[in-house]
Amino acid sequence: MSKVLIIGAGGVGSVVAHKCAMNSQVFTEIMLASRTQSKCDKIAAEIKEMHGVTIQTGQVDADVVAETVSLIEKFRPVLLINVALPYQDLTLMEACLATGTHYMDTANYEPKDVAKFEYSWQWAYQERFKEAGLMALLGCGFDPGVTQVFTAYANKHHFDEMHYLDIIDCNAGDHGKAFATNFNPEINIREITQPGRYWENGQWVEIPAMSIHKPIDYPNIGPKESYVLYHEELESLVKHFPTLKRARFWMTFGQQYITHLNVLENVGMTSIKPIKFQGMDIVPLEFLKAVLPAPDSLGENYSGQTSIGCQIKGISSGEEKTYYVWNNCHHADCYKEVRAQAVSYTTGVPAMIGAMLMLTNPEWMKPGVWNCEQLNPDPFMEQLNVQGLPWQETVNEALPHEY
DSSP states (O other): OOEEEEEOOSHHHHHHHHHHHHTTTTOOEEEEEESOHHHHHHHHHHHHHHHOOOOEEEEOOTTOHHHHHHHHHHHOOSEEEEOSOGGGHHHHHHHHHHHTOEEEESSOOOOTTSOOOOSHHHHTTHHHHHHHTOEEEEOOBTTTBHHHHHHHHHHHHTOSEEEEEEEEEEEOOBOOOSSOOSSOHHHHHHHHHSOEEEEETTEEEEEOTTOSEEEEEETTTEEEEEEEEOOTHHHHHHHHOTTOSEEEEEEEOOHHHHHHHHHHHHTTTTOOSOEEETTEEEOHHHHHHHHSOOGGGOOTTOBSEEEEEEEEEEEETTEEEEEEEEEEEEHHHHHHHHSOOHHHHHHHHHHHHHHHHHHHOGGGOOSEEEEGGGSOHHHHHHHHHHHTOOOEEEESOOOOOOO
16 A cells, blocks of 8 residues: 655645546555645546546645645655645654654745745654654755756766756746746745755856846757756755756746846846735745746646756766756646646656655655756656656767857
8 A cells, every 4th residue: 555645735745646536556545635624625526527537635734744644644655755845844843743744745845934944954863764764855846856866877787977067947938928837836936046056066157137138949849048046956956966066947938027037036026025014024035926827727738848957967987978858848738637737737747756665666766855967767767658648868969069
């Protein structure tokens, strides 16, 4: 019996629940819980109608360890899949330790009052999870997640030494909205308004937000303006692959998105500092989130596709080699399958795959705190092809290694 508890009923949580239900031979009992149980009930009804599988639902405030502990003790899952907010990673890890439950998430912890994300808070749990005989798998979405599996696969099968890594992420879809974010607006906007950073020659190089950009040619999409951001998997990858001389993360943004973001930033709507409004403290970014379209509402009529991959340059058998591995995913196909847009789909499917491997593959179940690139990439790569995210690769083609 493999009982799983999924916490978080947004766009990604919905995809994870759908895909777990579609793999009910592994996930024999499923509970979906969030602060608002009616959202879980709606997803459960959709799953029953589309896949003929019944899942349980629950209510929990993931900020409160005792509430999560109580829910875990009632349901008794083997694994908790955290697709709530990054602010809640540590409270959910504590609940898992208190109840002897394995843990996984799709994004690293960040404190609510500081726009800063790094793995140090979660890596600090290494000994506690190890001593408890429990596993915590961190960042098992697409980026982070699959991008790390791609890099580990390249390192295992294509290189003696990897020297240059560019993770490139394109959403060439059109949802028809003037301005909307494809995942939680609060997290999305905090991420891209921070200074950029990339790794070069053994140190971090910090740059003003969105200040380095260039067109990159994406498969079946064409050239799209792409911006260097700091992204969390870089911290993990440069730690675990020390031969990397440079590692960068690029993401596409359309001009309309940039214009809206600049205006919102200039008028203070992206701030996370509370302000007084009619006698109450409000956080401008939280208010902005409330008025923007919810990411899980964007799936219907979303056209176009995403393309996310890793472009790597290094040495193999004494020769210089380049390697590019990627996945393209169509928004319309995702909506047909699980009523979601591709950004939610590309995060939710890898989370389900990671959970599946933890439950069925001894190589993917190890006590302690782990990042995806530390585990054998081969079974994960196989499941990507089976579960809806097929990948492609090219060898020794031109890569965007110059600014």
